[in-house]
Amino acid sequence: xxxxCKHVWEHISGYLDRQLDPxxxxxxxxxxxxxxxxxxxxxxxxNVLVLTADDRTYELPVGYSERLHDRLTVVIRGGRDFGxx
Amino acid sequence: MVKVTTTTDEAALIxxxxxGETELFHELIRPxxxxxxxxxxAILKNETEAEDGAQETMINAFRHLKSFRxxxxxxxxxxxxxxxxxxxxxxxxxxxxxxxxDATIEDHEGGxxxxxxxxxxxxxxxxxxxKKELREKLHxxxxxxxxxxxxxFVLRDIEELNQEETAAALGINVTLVKVRLHRARMMLQKALxxxxxNEVAPRGSFLxxxxx
Numbered sequence: 001x002x003x004x005c006k007h008v009w010e011h012i013s014g015y016l017d018r019q020l021d022p023x024x025x026x027x028x029x030x031x032x033x034x035x036x037x038x039x040x041x042x043x044x045x046x047n048v049l050v051l052t053a054d055d056r057t058y059e060l061p062v063g064y065s066e067r068l069h070d071r072l073t074v075v076i077r078g079g080r081d082f083g084x085x
Numbered sequence: 086m087v088k089v090t091t092t093t094d095e096a097a098l099i100x101x102x103x104x105g106e107t108e109l110f111h112e113l114i115r116p117x118x119x120x121x122x123x124x125x126x127a128i129l130k131n132e133t134e135a136e137d138g139a140q141e142t143m144i145n146a147f148r149h150l151k152s153f154r155x156x157x158x159x160x161x162x163x164x165x166x167x168x169x170x171x172x173x174x175x176x177x178x179x180x181x182x183x184x185x186x187d188a189t190i191e192d193h194e195g196g197x198x199x200x201x202x203x204x205x206x207x208x209x210x211x212x213x214x215x216k217k218e219l220r221e222k223l224h225x226x227x228x229x230x231x232x233x234x235x236x237x238f239v240l241r242d243i244e245e246l247n248q249e250e251t252a253a254a255l256g257i258n259v260t261l262v263k264v265r266l267h268r269a270r271m272m273l274q275k276a277l278x279x280x281x282x283n284e285v286a287p288r289g290s291f292l293x294x295x296x297x
Contacts, residue, residue, distance in 0.1 A: 013267035045274045058123045
C-alpha cells in the first residue's frame with residue numbers, strides 16, 4: 001500500500017493513538033521514513049499534545065479548592081431534603 | 086460500548102452519603118476537583134466562570150447524587166454535568182465576547198484538511214514550555230475550536246478520558262469521537278505552529294517562507 005501525503009495526514013491522529021490497522025500503519029511508517037513534511041506534521045501535532053498534557057498548561061486558580069469546599073459545606077449542611085430535590 | 090463501573094470504594098462512599106453521611110461528599114469529589122474545573126475552563130476560557138461553574142457542577146452532583154446509578158464511572162457522570170454547565174454558560178453568553186469574536190477556525194468535519202508545515206519544528210524546546218504565552222495560545226486555540234471538536238478534544242486530550250467514556254459523556258458514538266478528535270488536533274496544529282516561530286530559530290533560507 002502506498003499513501004500520498006494527504007492520506008497520511010488523515011491517519012496522524014490514529015497513528016498517535018496507536019489505533020491504525022497493521023497494513024495502514026506499515027504504509028504510514030514507510031511514508032514517514034522518506035517524507036520530511038509529513039514527519040514534521042506528525043511531530044508538531046504530537047507536540048501540541050505534549051503541551052496540552054503539561055500540568056502547567058491548565059492550572060487551578062489559587063484557593064480554588066478551599067472556596068469549593070467552603071461552598072459545599074454550606075450546601076451540604078443546609079440540604080436537609082438531600083437527594084429529594 | 087464498554088461498560089465501566091464505579092470503583093468499589095466510590096460506590097461505598099456514595100451509599101454512605103445517600104444514607105446520611107453527607108459530609109463524606111467532600112471526600113468523594115476531591116479527586117475530581119481539577120477535572121471539573123479544567124473541563125469548564127477549557128471550554129469557556131474564563132477563570133471566574135470556570136470556578137463558578139465548577140462549584141455549581143459539584144453542588145448539582147450532590148443534589149442529584151441519588152440519580153447516579155453506577156452504570157457509568159462517577160468521573161464520567163461528573164464530566165457530563167460539568168459539560169452541561171459549560172454549555173449553559175456559553176448559551177447564556179455570560180462569557181466575555183472576546184472569546185467568540187475571533188472564532189475563525191473553519192469547520193472541517195468531513196472536509197479536506199491541510200496542516201501547517203514547519204519542518205524545523207520538531208520538538209517543543211523546554212524553554213518554550215516554560216513560557217506562559219505559549220500556554221495561553223493553546224487556551225485561545227482550544228477555546229476557538231468549533232464546539233463539537235472542542236468538547237471531544239477537552240475530554241480526550243485534556244482530561245484523558247478514553248474513547249468510550251468520551252462518547253458516553255457527549256452522547257455520541259465512538260467513530261464520531263475519533264473523527265472529531267482528529268479534526269480538532271489538526272486544527273490546533275495549524276493554529277499553534279506560528280506561535281513557536283520565536284522559539285525555534287530558523288535554519289537555512291528555505292525556511293524563511295514559513296516564518297514570513
